[in-house]
Structures are given as structure tokens and as C-alpha cells.
Amino acid sequence: MQIAVLILLLLLGLPAMAQSLDGYLGSDRCTGCHKDSAAGWAASHHAQAWTLPSRETVAGDFSGTSFQHDGMTARFQTRAEGGFYVELTEKDRSQAEYQVHSVAGIEPLQQYLLETEPGRLQSFDVAWDTEEGKWFHLYPDQDLPPSDGLHWTGPYKTWNARCAECHATGFRKNYDARRSSYASTQVEKGVGCEACHGPGADHVAWAEAWETTRTPPPANHGFPVDFSDPRQAVEQCATCHSRREASLDGNPVPGTRFHxxxxxxxxxxxxxxxxxxxxxxxxxxxxxxxxxxxxxxxxxxxxxxxxxxxxxxxxxxxxxxxxxxxxxxxxxxxxxxxxxxxxxxxxxxxxxxxxxxxxxxxxxxxxxxxxxxxxxxxxxxxxxxxxxxxxxxxxxxxxxxxxxxxxAQISVWYPDSRNRGLHYGEVLVRGRADAAAAAGDLTALAQDTSQPGIVRATALWLLEQSNDPQSAAKLTDLLQDPDPLVRAATASLQRLAPLQERGKRLAAAFTDPARNVRMAAARAMLGGTVNRLQSGTARELQAAMAEWQDSMASRLDFPETHLQLGGVALTMRNMGMAASAFREVVRLDPQRLDAWMMLVRITAANRGRDAAAVVVAEALSANPEHPALLAAQAELQGKPAPQRGSE
Structure with missing residues (x-):
């Protein structure tokens, strides 16, 4: 079976697998018994991470104040009938008015969410500085007209996609890729009790019966998270306090392993x-x-x-x-x-x-x-x-x-310090500059179990950029490393190995305990077929590939996802699928030059220079005077490339 069929399903907008929200009750069910904890939480940034607008929650000055930036003017006001409003004149002179849908955060800044179409919330770029009591722009150095993908109405500022899951409890994005629309839901706005502890139904059922039955509490008092376990405690915080790529739609049930x-x-x-x-x-x-x-x-x-x-x-x-x-x-x-x-x-x-x-x-x-x-x-x-x-x-x-x-001063204070030896940063900086030249040191760092797993995994990622199959062969044993970060990076490194050898090495990784490792192993097999694998291994690969498929399907509102899909399609030499993916990238973000250039090349190869010239003209309309696009236009027209600074 060609793995390409999975990519095709994604490009057609296959919905992401839904997760159950059974057992969530809301924080109000907790506060009656846990008064001290509730009092501390009620004033916390977690409780105020996402609120409805009111005179108690809105910190900004909506008394008719205005803010100007780079040709844009925003006026903030309230109405006699209630509500908070933003009147906006954009840089291109377009005008609109939005009622504040909801409020994000409390200090040192507060943002306001505006509903630009039913269900779609966008984070407005003008925020309120709660310390200095003034409006300010979050990105003052960027030129962001409404046509730019980084404008506050663009895909990178969509609250449903980028922010809400860490500001809500039991959030589900529910993005419809066919309609480019959202029907998002949450158990409650804000980071409530169950956002960290997990669904409370089992705990409440035990607590309500305890007075009469005196039944001993279930494990973790009925919650899925054991905060006495250091790993679980840190990973539960890390679900939001990390730079990461989600594999599921919305919040995983607390207690789900991070990886x-x-x-x-x-x-x-x-x-x-x-x-x-x-x-x-x-x-x-x-x-x-x-x-x-x-x-x-x-x-x-x-x-x-x-x-x-x-x-x-x-x-x-x-x-x-x-x-x-x-x-x-x-x-x-x-x-x-x-x-x-x-x-x-x-x-x-x-x-x-x-x-x-x-x-x-x-x-x-x-x-x-x-x-x-x-x-x-x-x-x-x-x-x-x-x-x-x-x-x-x-x-x-x-x-x-x-x-x-x-x-020099530190060496005087600590002349015999043991803390000035070789640092992994010295290896990583050489790997960033030339991974092939630094391969020996990167290999040693990846194998050094005294170093943090994230450092070793980074060394493996750099080795992958070297495109040297020998690195994959030397480090196969790290597929059994205790750290999922290291195992996943090693699985990804195996894409450099010959296909038949790759399948043998990754056979166990397709059933690894960590989902991110299984998905990395599946991605490493992209572009190949499964018909040469033993039947059991082939089924395990298909299951791992389905998990990766579901992960990608949960992020079809991200331009980055379609950029990845386009790259995958190129590895499988499916130019039609690649063009569809890159076309979706530039629809979502017209400034993604890498996607435009790939569209130009694919169009030139499949439909000729005239058709490619039309794509370049389209790209230039979104990115006027861009040197790379002007050079591509000149090449297609058989003219010398324009010199930088020329008229």
C-alpha cells in the first residue's frame, strides 16, 4: 500500500479524532469543599486566563481613548447599552467595528479577543499595559497591513488555533477544514481545577458518598493525575508551559503523558x-x-x-x-x-x-x-x-x-572551578554551522547519557541535517534510550538509512510506548511502501502512520501543516498533491515565500513557463517588489535578474 493515500486524506480535510470530555463538572463543583485552595486560585492568573468582558475583568481604558500605529487607528469605547467596542481604521483605510468577545490575561498586559466571523476569535494586537496604564502595540516594528498573514486577523493570531487550549479547561478546537470555520467548545473559560487535576466526576462521587459509606478514597482520590509523582507533576504543567506541537485537538485529559x-x-x-x-x-x-x-x-x-x-x-x-x-x-x-x-x-x-x-x-x-x-x-x-x-x-x-x-573576573573568584569545562553549547554551535563537519562531536554528545535528553535529541536533529547515512547506522541503539525525546530524534534520523534497512531498524519503534516516537518512526518511512515489511510490522507501521495522520489533521488551520504536507508530497513525487498543499499555505499566509516558490517551480514543470509567470504575478501582488519573486519573473521572461536597488 502506498503511504501517499494517508496524505491525500489529510489534504481532503479529514477531521481530527475527537477526545471524550466525560466526567468534567466545572470548578464551581470544587469550591464548596476546597475553600482555601479555591480562594488562592480565584485571584490567580490561571483563573483569569480567559474571562468574559465586564467592568470587573476589563482593565483597559474604553472611555473613548484611541491608539495610533503605522497608519492604523483604534478607538476604544463602551456603549450606553453595555459592551466594550473597538472601532478600527486599518492601514489600508478599511474600517470595521468589533465588540469585545472576551478577555485574555490580567497582568502585566491584557489582550482583547474579537470575533471576526462566527466562531473565529482573533487576538487583537493592541494590548493594555496594566503597569503603566496605557495602550501599546505588541509588534511595533512590524509592517502589518490587513493582507499580511501576521496581521491580527491572520492565522497566526487565531485564538481558537494558537492560544485557547492553554487558557481554557476541556477545550476542543473543532475546526472544519472544508469550510475554514470553527465550532470550538470548552468546559469553562480560564484554567480551572479540572485543567490540572482532570475530570472530577469520580472524585465528587466518592466524596458525596463518603459521609455515609466511609469508603476509602480511590487512587489519587479519583483524579487521573498523581501530583506526588515528580514526572507527572512537571509534565502536567508542561502541557501549557512549553513550546510544542500538539498531536490532539484541544486539551488532552490531564494525566496524559506529555510525549x-x-x-x-x-x-x-x-x-x-x-x-x-x-x-x-x-x-x-x-x-x-x-x-x-x-x-x-x-x-x-x-x-x-x-x-x-x-x-x-x-x-x-x-x-x-x-x-x-x-x-x-x-x-x-x-x-x-x-x-x-x-x-x-x-x-x-x-x-x-x-x-x-x-x-x-x-x-x-x-x-x-x-x-x-x-x-x-x-x-x-x-x-x-x-x-x-x-x-x-x-x-x-x-x-x-x-x-x-x-x-576573567569569575576565574579570579573561582580559580579551581569544575564548571568551566566543555559545554554542550560549544558542540551545538558547530553543529548549527556545519553538521557534517561536527558529526563526530554531535555523535558523542548524543551518546552522552550524563547530558539532558533535550540536548542529546538536539544533537541528533543536527546530525539529521547532515544527510549522512552513517550517522543513522551508528546511533541505532539510541532507539532504546529511556528518554522519549532521544528515541524520537533517533527514529527521525533513520530517514537517512536505505529504505529496507530503515524498516528493520524502526520495527520496534512503531509500537514504542510514546506516541511522539511512533509518529517520528512513521514519518521516517514516508515515501516508501509497506509491502516489503513483514505483515505484523506493516500493520504496526500503518497504525503509527494513522496516529501521525490524526495529528496533522488536528492542525489543518496552520499554514505550517500544509507546508509539511507539501514537502511530504514532494518526497513521494506527487506534484498534484504538493501543489494543493502549497496553494493552501499561501491562501492562509500570502507572505510564505517558500510556498510560492515551490508553486512556481511545480507549475513551470507541469504546465509551462507562461502558467508559472501567472503564479509569480499572483505572488508579487501579495509581496510587491520582493527580490526573489522579481528574479523568478525575470528568469521566466528570459530577462536578466534585476539588480538590488535598481529601478
């Missing part, structure tokens, strides 16, 4: 610096996985209150719960010492440099005013900055100095 529901983003360029420090918005989990704290069993709940979300102690007191002369018996491998002393941090007491987080959790600002800390809890390594190009915590404060100065 059964998501594919975690690795330490890729643009997301992380080469040494693993945060760069783009990656939402904590990928950073935390790099930390020694995670490796020793520390969880989010060791530092954060589960319900109020506040920190469990103020200032350095949070860290000295463990990092002190007394230590902490829960973490016996920790060296007991006085970490608050100037003998450790070499800064004046009560200064910014004496705060643990200043050196070990450097912050970056996202969404205009939201400072977020790196949770890898790394030891400052300014000596690496010249090698990796990554920032360092020292010169973030000492702005008049450079990394060399900071490295």
Missing part, C-alpha cells in the same frame, strides 16, 4: 541560543529539562504554589529552601553551603547581584512588557559567549563591560 500529546521543540536556532538559553518565547519546560534541578527530581511545585501560583518564599528565601548550610533532606546530593554569602556571589548584600535569580535565571522580555526568567538555572558562563554568541548574565547587568572581562 503522547505533544512534540516538544528542541534547542533549534531562533528558539534557543546554541548553549540552550532562551531566545524566542519557549515557555519554561524546554529550559527546565536542561537543569540539574530537574535531573534531581525538583518540580514546579517545589517553588510555586499550586493554586495561587505565587512563589513559596520571597527573594533568595525561595532558593535557600535547599541551597543553604542546612541543605534539604529531600535532595541529599545537594552540597550544603552558605550561598547567600558574598563569599559565594561576590556582590554587595541586598544588591541586584546578590539575588540568586540575577545570575542563575536571567530574564528576557516578551509580548512587549512581560519579563520571563530562564528556568535552566545555569551557572554563568561568560567565557562561552564569544564561542556561542549567546548572552551572559554578567554583562546584562554590567553593561559597560564585555564577556571577556566577566570571564
Amino acid at each position: 503522547d500529546a505533544y512534540t516538544l521543540a528542541l534547542l533549534r536556532p531562533g528558539l534557543y541560543h546554541a548553549d540552550g538559553q532562551i531566545q524566542d518565547e519557549v515557555y519554561v519546560y524546554g529550559s527546565f529539562l536542561q537543569s540539574k534541578m530537574y535531573a534531581r527530581g525538583v518540580t514546579c511545585l517545589n517553588c510555586h504554589n499550586a493554586h495561587s501560583l505565587g512563589l513559596k518564599a520571597e527573594g533568595n528565601g525561595l532558593c535557600t529552601q535547599c541551597h543553604s548550610s542546612a541543605g534539604n533532606p529531600d535532595f541529599p546530593t545537594l552540597t550544603a553551603a552558605d550561598y547567600e554569602s558574598p563569599a559565594h556571589h561576590f556582590h554587595a548584600e541586598d544588591s541586584a547581584g546578590a539575588k540568586c535569580r540575577s545570575c542563575h535565571m536571567p530574564e528576557r522580555v516578551y509580548m512587549g512588557n512581560d519579563w520571563r526568567a530562564d528556568h535552566s538555572f545555569r551557572i554563568p558562563r561568560p567565557d562561552l559567549s564569544p564561542v556561542t554568541g549567546a548572552p551572559d548574565a554578567c554583562t546584562a547587568c554590567h553593561g559597560g563591560q564585555d564577556a571577556g572581562w566577566a570571564a
Whole structure:
């Protein structure tokens, strides 16, 4: 059977597999018994993650204020009959008025969701700064007319697709690919009790019967999540606090293994610096996985209150719960010492440099005013900055100095430090520059079980970019690694192997315990056939491929999904399917130049230069004067390519 048939079903808009919402009751059923927890939660960012507009929930000034940016004017007002409204004149002079549908977040900024068509919610780019009390644009440096895919009405700002699942409880996107429409639902807006604990029906049934029956509680008191298990505790937070690609439609039932529901983003360029420090918005989990704290069993709940979300102690007191002369018996491998002393941090007491987080959790600002800390809890390594190009915590404060100065100062303070040896960032930066040249070091890093799994998986991903079949052969044993991230990356690496050998190596991966590994193994077989595999293995591959198919079907409102499908179709030499996929990409996002260029090439090959010229003209209408498109136009017309800057 050709695997291409699965791709064809996706391109026809096969609906994603639905998940059951049985057993959800809503947070109101919890608050009567759990008053203290409910009180902490009610004031939390979780409870206020998504609310209906009211005078209590709307922080922004809707008293007729206006905001202008790059040719766009927004006016915010209320009406006598109630409701909050945005009157909008866009950069292209088009006008519209929207009633605020709902509210996202509470501080340090608040966004407003506007319904642009029935069921489709878009996150408006002008937000309210709750600290300074003013309107501001989230993307002030971007030129975003309404025709741009990154405009607030475009696919990347669709609340149903990109945001809602982490701001709601029991959310289902329910996207209809044939109609490009949404019929989304949720058990409740906001991150309620059941968003973390799971459906409460079994717990409530036991609790209501307990007074008369005194029946011992079921496992986890009737909930699917065991927060006493460090792995489950961290993975439950990670379902939202991570940069990842979802495999299901909406929220997985809490307690679902992370790697059964998501594919975690690795330490890729643009997301992380080469040494693993945060760069783009990656939402904590990928950073935390790099930390020694995670490796020793520390969880989010060791530092954060589960319900109020506040920190469990103020200032350095949070860290000295463990990092002190007394230590902490829960973490016996920790060296007991006085970490608050100037003998450790070499800064004046009560200064910014004496705060643990200043050196070990450097912050970056996202969404205009939201400072977020790196949770890898790394030891400052300014000596690496010249090698990796990554920032360092020292010169973030000492702005008049450079990394060399900071490295020299640290070497004076810690002349015999064991923490200045080879760092994985040095290997990854070479792998980013030339994976083939760095293959030996990348292979060694992938095999180094003392390193975090996300680092080893990143090394494997870089090896995949080298296109060297020998790398796949050398690292086959990592298909049995304990970490699903490593197994999935190894399965993906096997696409470089000859097809027959690939099927033999991946046979066990088709039934791996983790869904992301099974899907990676299935993707590695794309472009081939299953008729050469043993019947049992062929069935297992088909089941794994169906899981990947369902995952892709859950994201058919993403331009990126159709870009992937187009690439898959190209590997199978199905030009018609590829053209359909790339056409959907540019319908959703007219600025995706890579998709336009593929459409031009496919059209030229199948229908000739004149037809391809029509596609180029269409692309130029959405991307005027783009050099690559102008060059393609000139080539099709048999003219010299225009020089940059020429008339």
C-alpha cells in the first residue's frame, strides 16, 4: 500500500479524532469543599486566563481613548447599552467595528479577543499595559497591513488555533477544514481545577458518598493525575508551559503523558541560543529539562504554589529552601553551603547581584512588557559567549563591560572551578554551522547519557541535517534510550538509512510506548511502501502512520501543516498533491515565500513557463517588489535578474 493515500486524506480535510470530555463538572463543583485552595486560585492568573468582558475583568481604558500605529487607528469605547467596542481604521483605510468577545490575561498586559466571523476569535494586537496604564502595540516594528498573514486577523493570531487550549479547561478546537470555520467548545473559560487535576466526576462521587459509606478514597482520590509523582507533576504543567506541537485537538485529559500529546521543540536556532538559553518565547519546560534541578527530581511545585501560583518564599528565601548550610533532606546530593554569602556571589548584600535569580535565571522580555526568567538555572558562563554568541548574565547587568572581562573576573573568584569545562553549547554551535563537519562531536554528545535528553535529541536533529547515512547506522541503539525525546530524534534520523534497512531498524519503534516516537518512526518511512515489511510490522507501521495522520489533521488551520504536507508530497513525487498543499499555505499566509516558490517551480514543470509567470504575478501582488519573486519573473521572461536597488 502506498503511504501517499494517508496524505491525500489529510489534504481532503479529514477531521481530527475527537477526545471524550466525560466526567468534567466545572470548578464551581470544587469550591464548596476546597475553600482555601479555591480562594488562592480565584485571584490567580490561571483563573483569569480567559474571562468574559465586564467592568470587573476589563482593565483597559474604553472611555473613548484611541491608539495610533503605522497608519492604523483604534478607538476604544463602551456603549450606553453595555459592551466594550473597538472601532478600527486599518492601514489600508478599511474600517470595521468589533465588540469585545472576551478577555485574555490580567497582568502585566491584557489582550482583547474579537470575533471576526462566527466562531473565529482573533487576538487583537493592541494590548493594555496594566503597569503603566496605557495602550501599546505588541509588534511595533512590524509592517502589518490587513493582507499580511501576521496581521491580527491572520492565522497566526487565531485564538481558537494558537492560544485557547492553554487558557481554557476541556477545550476542543473543532475546526472544519472544508469550510475554514470553527465550532470550538470548552468546559469553562480560564484554567480551572479540572485543567490540572482532570475530570472530577469520580472524585465528587466518592466524596458525596463518603459521609455515609466511609469508603476509602480511590487512587489519587479519583483524579487521573498523581501530583506526588515528580514526572507527572512537571509534565502536567508542561502541557501549557512549553513550546510544542500538539498531536490532539484541544486539551488532552490531564494525566496524559506529555510525549503522547505533544512534540516538544528542541534547542533549534531562533528558539534557543546554541548553549540552550532562551531566545524566542519557549515557555519554561524546554529550559527546565536542561537543569540539574530537574535531573534531581525538583518540580514546579517545589517553588510555586499550586493554586495561587505565587512563589513559596520571597527573594533568595525561595532558593535557600535547599541551597543553604542546612541543605534539604529531600535532595541529599545537594552540597550544603552558605550561598547567600558574598563569599559565594561576590556582590554587595541586598544588591541586584546578590539575588540568586540575577545570575542563575536571567530574564528576557516578551509580548512587549512581560519579563520571563530562564528556568535552566545555569551557572554563568561568560567565557562561552564569544564561542556561542549567546548572552551572559554578567554583562546584562554590567553593561559597560564585555564577556571577556566577566570571564576573567569569575576565574579570579573561582580559580579551581569544575564548571568551566566543555559545554554542550560549544558542540551545538558547530553543529548549527556545519553538521557534517561536527558529526563526530554531535555523535558523542548524543551518546552522552550524563547530558539532558533535550540536548542529546538536539544533537541528533543536527546530525539529521547532515544527510549522512552513517550517522543513522551508528546511533541505532539510541532507539532504546529511556528518554522519549532521544528515541524520537533517533527514529527521525533513520530517514537517512536505505529504505529496507530503515524498516528493520524502526520495527520496534512503531509500537514504542510514546506516541511522539511512533509518529517520528512513521514519518521516517514516508515515501516508501509497506509491502516489503513483514505483515505484523506493516500493520504496526500503518497504525503509527494513522496516529501521525490524526495529528496533522488536528492542525489543518496552520499554514505550517500544509507546508509539511507539501514537502511530504514532494518526497513521494506527487506534484498534484504538493501543489494543493502549497496553494493552501499561501491562501492562509500570502507572505510564505517558500510556498510560492515551490508553486512556481511545480507549475513551470507541469504546465509551462507562461502558467508559472501567472503564479509569480499572483505572488508579487501579495509581496510587491520582493527580490526573489522579481528574479523568478525575470528568469521566466528570459530577462536578466534585476539588480538590488535598481529601478
